[in-house]
Amino acid sequence: METQQARLMDGTDLARRITETGAAAAEQLRERTGVSPCLATVLVGEDPASVTYVRMKQARCAKAGIRSRHVALPASVSTGGLVEAVTALSEDPGVHGILLQHPVGAHIDERAAFEAIAPEKDVDGVTMRSFAAMGFGLPGFVSCTPGGIMRLLDEYGVDLAGKHAVVVGRSPILGKPVGMLLLGRDATVTYCHSRTVDLPSVVREADVLVAAVGRPRFIGGADIKRGAVVIDAGYNPGNVGDVDFGSARRRASLITPVPGGVGPMTVAVLLAQTVEAAERQLARS
Amino acid sequence: METQQARLMDGTDLARRITETGAAAAEQLRERTGVSPCLATVLVGEDPASVTYVRMKQARCAKAGIRSRHVALPASVSTGGLVEAVTALSEDPGVHGILLQHPVGAHIDERAAFEAIAPEKDVDGVTMRSFAAMGFGLPGFVSCTPGGIMRLLDEYGVDLAGKHAVVVGRSPILGKPVGMLLLGRDATVTYCHSRTVDLPSVVREADVLVAAVGRPRFIGGADIKRGAVVIDAGYNPGNVGDVDFGSARRRASLITPVPGGVGPMTVAVLLAQTVEAAERQLARS
Numbered sequence: 001m002e003t004q005q006a007r008l009m010d011g012t013d014l015a016r017r018i019t020e021t022g023a024a025a026a027e028q029l030r031e032r033t034g035v036s037p038c039l040a041t042v043l044v045g046e047d048p049a050s051v052t053y054v055r056m057k058q059a060r061c062a063k064a065g066i067r068s069r070h071v072a073l074p075a076s077v078s079t080g081g082l083v084e085a086v087t088a089l090s091e092d093p094g095v096h097g098i099l100l101q102h103p104v105g106a107h108i109d110e111r112a113a114f115e116a117i118a119p120e121k122d123v124d125g126v127t128m129r130s131f132a133a134m135g136f137g138l139p140g141f142v143s144c145t146p147g148g149i150m151r152l153l154d155e156y157g158v159d160l161a162g163k164h165a166v167v168v169g170r171s172p173i174l175g176k177p178v179g180m181l182l183l184g185r186d187a188t189v190t191y192c193h194s195r196t197v198d199l200p201s202v203v204r205e206a207d208v209l210v211a212a213v214g215r216p217r218f219i220g221g222a223d224i225k226r227g228a229v230v231i232d233a234g235y236n237p238g239n240v241g242d243v244d245f246g247s248a249r250r251r252a253s254l255i256t257p258v259p260g261g262v263g264p265m266t267v268a269v270l271l272a273q274t275v276e277a278a279e280r281q282l283a284r285s
Numbered sequence: 286m287e288t289q290q291a292r293l294m295d296g297t298d299l300a301r302r303i304t305e306t307g308a309a310a311a312e313q314l315r316e317r318t319g320v321s322p323c324l325a326t327v328l329v330g331e332d333p334a335s336v337t338y339v340r341m342k343q344a345r346c347a348k349a350g351i352r353s354r355h356v357a358l359p360a361s362v363s364t365g366g367l368v369e370a371v372t373a374l375s376e377d378p379g380v381h382g383i384l385l386q387h388p389v390g391a392h393i394d395e396r397a398a399f400e401a402i403a404p405e406k407d408v409d410g411v412t413m414r415s416f417a418a419m420g421f422g423l424p425g426f427v428s429c430t431p432g433g434i435m436r437l438l439d440e441y442g443v444d445l446a447g448k449h450a451v452v453v454g455r456s457p458i459l460g461k462p463v464g465m466l467l468l469g470r471d472a473t474v475t476y477c478h479s480r481t482v483d484l485p486s487v488v489r490e491a492d493v494l495v496a497a498v499g500r501p502r503f504i505g506g507a508d509i510k511r512g513a514v515v516i517d518a519g520y521n522p523g524n525v526g527d528v529d530f531g532s533a534r535r536r537a538s539l540i541t542p543v544p545g546g547v548g549p550m551t552v553a554v555l556l557a558q559t560v561e562a563a564e565r566q567l568a569r570s
Contacts, residue, residue, distance in 0.1 A: 111421075111423060128413070128414050128417030128418065128421070128423075129413050129414065129417070131416075131417045131420055131421070132413030132414070132416045132417045132420075133413065135416055135417075135420065135457075135461055136396075136413070136416070136457050136461075138396060138413075161480050162480045162481065162482040163482075164482075164487075170468060172420070172421050176420055176421075176465075176468075179476075180461075183455060183461075183476050183478075186478070186480040188475065188476065188477050188478070188480075188481040188482070188487065189475065189476045190473065190474065190475040190476075191464075191468050191473065191474045191475075192473050193468075193471070193473070195446050195447045195471040195473075196447065196473040197447040197448075197449075197473070202449075202473065
């Protein structure tokens with residue numbers, strides 16, 4: 001008996017193409033206006049993972065012709081101090097997009113800091129307004145990982161209308177917004193989470209499964225519906241996703257590998273949205 | 286064989302008690318500050334249903350000691366004109382809550398008009414910020430019908446954690462926000478809508494069903510899970526809900542009648558939130 005294997009959804013390749021398109025648009029913008037898109041990155045403290053992540057984003061930006069401006073704040077910064085720094089970037093016409101690296105420290109009101117990002121510069125899609133725009137199908141920037149997931153689904157021709165999409169996880173920048181985007185594309189959407197009773201039975205109903213919990217190999221292949229589309233947005237130590245790839249691959253029709261699936265898409269969407277933000281802001285000025 | 290009948294969730298009685306509490310708080314506020322809570326109602330055109338609805342809300346406000354200020358605009362008003370009128374109310378310290386009666390006419394950008402409502406006066410819970418607050422579990426006013434549904438569930442001791450809640454309908458002021466509120470209370474939440482394939486099979490999984498589609502007797506009792514909690518937020522001509530009450534009542538454990546279930550709760554939450562808005566604004570001034 002031959003075992004069918006799911007087709008891989010290649011996020012590395014799609015992210016490369018999105019980045020190339022963004023780089024070309026950035027170059028055109030620079031030629032036309034003399035200004036390159038500029039992404040401001042804000043980092044609170046020196047958490048090694050955050051430092052690495054911000055540096056990686058800056059390096060990708062640089063390769064795509066996007067300048068970055070870095071604002072490093074001490075771990076001891078107050079909510080007021082952080083809000084002030086973000087507000088200054090929101091008001092600075094030389095900055096087109098703002099990325100506030102999460103987490104910012106438990107003593108800080110993270111929501112207040114996010115909300116200091118001007119809507120037209122919220123290229124990471126973290127503000128309340130951006131969430132509502134995703135919920136209501138209104139113009140605005142999307143949260144980057146959800147946006148990357150939607151681009152992957154489109155790239156591989158997944159028709160979402162009427163499909164049952166199951167989202168496992170309900171974080172404000174991943175689970176919740178991706179469910180809203182799927183609902184906006186006419187999927188029937190179920191949100192599951194740590195309190196869900198009998199998760200496997202819900203997962204088994206999924207035509208499209210989005211795993212976003214951050215628990216290694218949390219979802220086994222035996223619970224994947226045959227022919228399902230499996231999006232693994234988990235990224236756990238040891239390059240392991242939330243889905244058990246080996247067993248899931250034998251049930252799914254399409255699946256994102258980890259790494260090389262959703263991961264690269266996040267930064268690609270960030271870059272694309274930064275270029276778009278710059279285009280709009282420079283067109284207005 | 287005895288046929289079990291669901292217990293009725295009495296929205297009329299609960300709404301009366303909420304209104305009484307609100308009226309007492311309004312009276313206390315007036316005694317303390319000399320100011321009564323004031324709800325501004327904005328009506329565009331003369332749609333008879335809207336006129337009736339606004340008058341009913343004003344009458345309920347008056348009975349509860351809440352003043353209302355009515356702004357009537359011609360059906361021909363532009364988006365700019367409507368936004369200007371709403372903005373004036375947002376900036377008027379004598380107005381504590383704003384209700385912009387929907388619909389406002391197809392030529393108007395309704396979203397722009399809603400967004401002109403200051404967050405602290407959005408007692409109807411229609412702004413993007415209020416939606417995101419419901420999505421993220423942050424402080425803010427809830428959309429009134431979803432808020433009324435949650436109060437009914439609490440009143441009747443429905444424990445939502447881990448329950449499968451199915452929301453049929455995805456409007457921005459009913460289906461979408463009530464799903465977010467249920468998710469915030471740890472229910473597993475499924476959003477269904479007109480594009481859902483095999484709706485009955487999804488409905489049959491619901492421990493808690495919220496029907497919010499506006500189609501008379503759209504959901505039949507045969508599809509209600511035995512023991513389910515059925516919330517009928519539909520209100521169709523002839524005092525008929527979205528659920529076939531007669532057959533659903535023999536399957537559910539708790540059910541809202543139509544009329545007398547969800548309907549009265551909407552205005553009660555509007556009143557309660559208007560008093561709360563006044564209390565906060567007067568405490569600050």
